[in-house]
Amino acid sequence: MEERKTGFQQLDYTLLFLMFVLMCWSLLAIYSGSGQYSDDPTFYVKRQLIFYGLGVVIMVGVMILDYDFFKYLSIPLYGLGLVALLLVAYSPLGVYKNGSTRWLDIGIAEPQPSEFMKIILIFALAHLLFRITADRGKKDIKSDLIIVAKVFAVGLPPFFLILTQPDLGTALVVASVIATMLLLSGVAWRILLFLGLSAFTGILTLIWLHNNHFELFSTFIEPHQLERIYGWLSPYEHQGSYGYQLVMAIRGIGAGQLHGSGFMQGVQTQSDTIPEIHTDFIFTVIGEEFGFLGAMVLIVTYFLLFYRMIIIALTCNNLYGTYLVAGVIGLLVFQVFQNIAMTIGLMPITGLALPFISYGGSALITNMLAMGIVLNVNMRTRHYMFETEEQSM
Secondary structure, eight states: OOOOOOGGGGOOHHHHHHHHHHHHHHHHHHHHHSGGGOSSTTHHHHHHHHHHHHHHHHHHHHHHSOGGGHHHHHHHHHHHHHHHHHHHHHSTTEEEETTEEEEEOOSSOOOOHHHHHHHHHHHHHHHHHHHHHHHOOSOOHHHHHHHHHHHHHHHHHHHHHHHTTTOHHHHHHHHHHHHHHHHHTTOOHHHHHHHHHHHHHHHHHHHHHHHHOHHHHTTTSOHHHHHHHHHHHSTTTTTTTTTHHHHHHHHHHHHHTTTOSOTTOOHHHHTTOSTTTTTTTHHHHHHHHHHHHHHHHHHHHHHHHHHHHHHHHHHOSSHHHHHHHHHHHHHHHHHHHHHHHHHTTSSOOOOOOOTTTSSOHHHHHHHHHHHHHHHHHHHTOOOOSSOOHHHHO
16 A cells, blocks of 8 residues: 655654643743742743753754664764763763762863763664564573673663762663663563562662661762652651752642642742752642642643653554654653652652753753654654555565
């Protein structure tokens, strides 16, 4: 049968519309929450618009290239990413801010290599799994273990380099990408279950060390990370110190009730009582000023975005494209879950931005680049009425 239209004629306007809705939420929340940080109430909104503009340019640039080209870029980009992370950790070019070294001083700018490493890792793992799948013979436990070993060999170096910065939030995002790719790799569920139980056992071991051998425990967990855990588990007991931010956020979201207090009318939002409310804790602005209904509209928008991305992954008739989209889904889903959960006390505070909403350049541009990959895959997916692309060749 004749194939349907492809290329820019097949642009996914549903995804673009949902991204536009998220941008509107972002500008409203940043305008309301950032007034305390600048005399110009539009300062951060204008900068966010600039970041969005740069993100759109990068997104379109990514869409122009055939995504098969990313296969050839994955290895050199992975090498450059590791070098950049090593320079951050072990050279004078690493920039120390707010208790961690995450940025690289290159003179004209201070990029955060870990943000771009998330995308590079998706390229590298998608290429690796595509090649393994293409060359795989008989499926057995041995071949599954080889796949897991290769995925870990690629994924764990950036994970540990980011963890030592220390940047637990981004390291967990990298872990979520690795986990998502393993789930799609076809590895036996018994191996995946063993890996999950091993991770759970590691957490239990840390708890035991904390209670019985704290000096050994402190070699694995930084003091500021432990403070965040205490602030998460017992925020009201530590509300005068490291539980303060979470307590204020919960009060703000709770005060929003069903309909919210109104735009620019949030008591916690407007009183300068919640640190980083325009970045990491921007969900508090939406929860307080737009209430439960506003928060649900935002969450439903995310669900629709992810649903559409899952459809694109399932309908793609190129396995490499499926892996790319799946990696992006793993990247964004975890960030949304972690950010919202930490503002309502379900997860520890990790400093992760809320995708497409929080103020900031590196994270927003990285997420726009990721969406460019998804749109690229959809544009180049050929649809047939009765057969797939491989069957027609």
